[in-house]
Amino acid sequence: MPKTPSSRDRLIDSARYLFWERGYAGTSMADLLSHAGVNSGSFYHFFESKEALLRAVLETYLGALRPMIVEPAFARAQEPVERIFAILEGYRERILQTECKYGCPLGRLALEIDPENRPAHGLIAENFQGWIGAVRECIDQLQDRLPAGTDRDALATYVLAVMEGGVMLSRSYGSVDPFDRTIAQLREHFRLLLA
Amino acid sequence: MPKTPSSRDRLIDSARYLFWERGYAGTSMADLLSHAGVNSGSFYHFFESKEALLRAVLETYLGALRPMIVEPAFARAQEPVERIFAILEGYRERILQTECKYGCPLGRLALEIDPENRPAHGLIAENFQGWIGAVRECIDQLQDRLPAGTDRDALATYVLAVMEGGVMLSRSYGSVDPFDRTIAQLREHFRLLLA
DNA sequence: TCACTTCTTGGTTGATCATTCAAGTAAACA
């Protein structure tokens, strides 16, 4: 049943796309409305402001993390470390598909949105936390193969930081190389940890 | 001689500050002009557009890297690995000084500026390259303490990616913890490499 | 049928955006 999405859904879909492509400030209401095919009156029927739409978008990312990012990666690999790198491989593909224009939509918003906007940053942090949680699951499965006393949460956070940093560099260099070199070092880190 | 800075210098100084605090799109010409105490006519006497100002700002970062970031860190530590972590400690201090609002100004622009704007991204990449070069110097001094076949450039790139990722997370979490945990893992990486 | 809610239409608001311009001042040089 390919039911036509409601105006509200189309607004959120368009905002997801445009905030990722042009950023929050770089997306005008006019851009958004014409992309979604919705009139401004309808927009303000569903959302009280552009900022409220941002929050709604960040909430949909929360639900999209597992089906769109984590589960496809977990389906491609069984071994815990390979699952982590399968997630990262997903980001590599997105970089290639977008000719290095890709930036993680969350990372972009994390740096763009005013830090005073705590609701938005709370949601971004929640998204990051979900991502860290998925990596943490893999790390936990390594059991005692890791050195005693390894801070597993910190290690999972580290994986996220490396990914975000790698994506950022690839965007400016216009090449996937910095991402690849960064991920290769992370692989070496895991190799050393498990040696 | 505390000579009054010229209008051009004041414009660049203000732009450095405002682009860092509010981003490029988030800084209006009106904000900029009033912050610098300059009229719009003077601005367009020195710069052909807001975008030209962005390029000028990115060029000043190029010159500021060593005196502002690298040399103070190198002065605090002699040992190569400690010098790398002294650079990172500088970023930690900036996070604390700004109550976690701090994001690396280059990282912010790297994710914000349209990838089609190659001149700007070229300058950002040049800045990153300078940073990587400084870390690379330290790594080179480690000589044969590193495992044979270590990709030294990739390792230096990795340090930058970890820093940028850590700064990003701290901004959204509103806490220096993610940065600290991330840097601690990087330290572990160097410990394992040199073991 | 009528009343009520939900959603859509699209024109309008006033603020703010980057940029332009004609007229001016001030110092340097002839």
Next chain:
DNA sequence: TGTTTACTTGAATGATCAACCAAGAAGTGA
């Protein structure tokens, strides 16, 4: 002194910004 160059002044431009609103359509339940 007259002329040139470098810079400043600040009002004006038209485009675009997020947000608002009154009117109406479509659907639901009584």
